[in-house]
Amino acid sequence: EDQVTQSPEALRLQEGESSSLNCSYTVSGLRGLFWYRQDPGKGPEFLFTLYSAGEEKEKERLKATLTKKESFLHITAPKPEDSATYLCAVLHSGNTGKLIFGQGTTLQVKP
Amino acid sequence: ETGVTQTPRHLVMGMTNKKSLKCEQHLGHNAMYWYKQSAKKPLELMFVYSLEERVENNSVPSRFSPECPNSSHLFLHLHTLQPEDSALYLCASSPEGQGGYGYTFGSGTRLTVV
Numbered sequence: 385e386d387q388v389t390q391s392p393e394a395l396r397l398q399e400g401e402s403s404s405l406n407c408s409y410t411v412s413g414l415r416g417l418f419w420y421r422q423d424p425g426k427g428p429e430f431l432f433t434l435y436s437a438g439e440e441k442e443k444e445r446l447k448a449t450l451t452k453k454e455s456f457l458h459i460t461a462p463k464p465e466d467s468a469t470y471l472c473a474v475l476h477s478g479n480t481g482k483l484i485f486g487q488g489t490t491l492q493v494k495p
Numbered sequence: 496e497t498g499v500t501q502t503p504r505h506l507v508m509g510m511t512n513k514k515s516l517k518c519e520q521h522l523g524h525n526a527m528y529w530y531k532q533s534a535k536k537p538l539e540l541m542f543v544y545s546l547e548e549r550v551e552n553n554s555v556p557s558r559f560s561p562e563c564p565n566s567s568h569l570f571l572h573l574h575t576l577q578p579e580d581s582a583l584y585l586c587a588s589s590p591e592g593q594g595g596y597g598y599t600f601g602s603g604t605r606l607t608v609v
Contacts, residue, residue, distance in 0.1 A: 388537070416597075418597050420600075425602070425603075425605075426602050426603070427499070427501075427585050427587075427600030427601050427602045427603050428538075428585075428598075428600045429600070430597050430598070430599065433597055471538070473538075481526050481543065481545065481589055481591070482528070482540050482543055482551060483538075483540075483597075483598060484537075484540075485537040485538040486537055487535065487536060487537045488537070
């Protein structure tokens, strides 16, 4: 059964303090791993898609990496505006296009 | 208007009421989805529509009834809900039923059942 687990559940950082979020996954044949950002009261906003082990994507202070078992979202020198819940999802191995989500990591960056 | 639009943003309903949630996408996507988001739990897939045909119903109680009249519109009809159905209901769309391009989400409808 496809499964996604994110850790930690919550993370508090000081502004400028770099860290990483983890997404461990179990899926029969990875077809895509996705990172989303969700602000309170809003829908998730797409950040990255990774398709194969060794792939990396960057956007401003965020960098996503992928291995055969997990993905990391590295946050370099975060700012308070990076505070949000970060969601990881994998594309289900079937053919209906459904995404299986982890429970998310809520990041708080203090000035 | 572009993106995925959901209405209403907030809804309070009694357990005997009937209401509908609406989702509209202006992205030309072929697939649309309903997800339920409860506190401290992962997003739960409810329904998948591809080219206006329901391709997945993820064991959702019959008090939730989806409708997809065309590829741009998706509804979720609600009746005789329970308090545990209170949650954020999210609509999403993707370019094709395979989901390989990821989803575009709406802002959600915050539902409270009293």
